[in-house]
Amino acid sequence: MRTSNRPKIKETKKRFPFTLLLSGIGLILIGFLMWLALDNSNKQAVKSTPDLGIPFPNIQRVSLDEAKRAFDSQSAIFVDVRDSNSYAQQHIKGAINIPLGVFESHLDELPKDRWIILYCT
Incomplete structure (x- = not known):
């Protein structure tokens, strides 16, 4: 087979x-x-960063709406506390520049009867 x-x-x-x-x-x-x-x-x-809360919680915050109203009514002085190079590149119209590192030494130059709004961004 x-x-x-x-x-x-x-x-x-x-x-x-x-x-x-x-x-x-x-x-x-x-x-x-x-x-x-x-x-x-x-x-x-x-990794998520822990929520540390608002830094310096004892410092009063200003909402964007409040700041806009103060800007429009010219009831506040806006102080840019960034360095002068950052201020020169862009800043709020009419704002003055006093870098944060020297801010305390310039306090006497600011009017006592106006609202002072500091910003850094």
Whole structure:
């Protein structure tokens, strides 16, 4: 009794494109999963900073609306406490520049009867 290998070879030839396709899809899937793993490993976790509250809570704050009303009515003097280079680049129209480091030594130059609004941004 003789067995023939021909049917098995034909069957293998028929399956080859399917096997090749599955192998290709598998390789693509593995590559994609590796890319995802590497991409996510490069991202550092963002640590949230604790809420420390408002710095200097004893200093009175001015809302944007209040500052705008004071600006429009000219009832306040706006003092830019940034350095002179920052002030020269951009500042509120009509504001004066007294850098924070020397502010206390210039207090006597400011009128006592006007609202003084300090800003730094």
